[in-house]
Amino acid sequence: MRFAAPAAALAMVLAITASVGSGAERVSDPRAAALVAEGRAALAAGQPEKAVDAFEAALTVDPGDTGIVLELAEAARRNGLQGKAIRYYRSALARDPANLAALSGEGAALVEKGAVDKAKRNLARLQSMCGDGCAETRSLAAAIAKGPQARVLTAEAVLPDATVTQQN
Known part of the structure; x- marks a missing residue:
């Protein structure tokens, strides 16, 4: 019973410390920031594949940065991969629903x-x-x-009907 008050006080201090630590502003890794800048430059140059590579590398360096996931989703959209972009956007929404x-x-x-x-x-x-x-x-x-978007017609979608005739 004599340890109840100090234990409660210690629990309160730990709870406050944990909440202050999680509310701090997130600092991005400088290596990830350089890779993000490289990816943005590639997107501006019309090279979405290079941008995806740079953003994926940045995400490897700093996996907790939601902004990188959003950049990756935008690069996927510009590359014509809307399904992949949706997956990235949903990943960002799972991290931050708002x-x-x-x-x-x-x-x-x-x-x-x-x-x-x-x-x-x-x-x-x-x-x-x-x-x-x-x-x-x-x-x-x-x-x-x-x-x-208008659907792009591929050559495989317009194959001619093949008819086989027997020659004598």
Whole structure:
């Protein structure tokens, strides 16, 4: 019984210390920041494959940085890999469910893939979180208004009907 008060005080100090430590601003690794800058430059140069490589390397260096995951998702979208981009956006949303950029990006990727109804759900969430005036809401609304991308027809999809005739 005489240890109850000191134990409670110690538990309180540990709880406060833990909450202060987790609320601190996150500092990005400088190596990851250099790789992110390299990836952004590659995206600006129209080289999404190089950008993906740089962002994946940055994510390896600093796996806790949600911003890198968002950059990787954007590079995947520009590379035409909307499904992969959606997976990255959902990973960012699992880390931070209130991430407006991830919600908007996922919605835009969904529109590009043709899932406009799902994108409208993201738009509704964005409108409830930040209203119609924030940039993410306007961006997703514009993507929905533009509609899905036109499908690219491949040569395999247009193979001629093969008919076999027997020659005598």
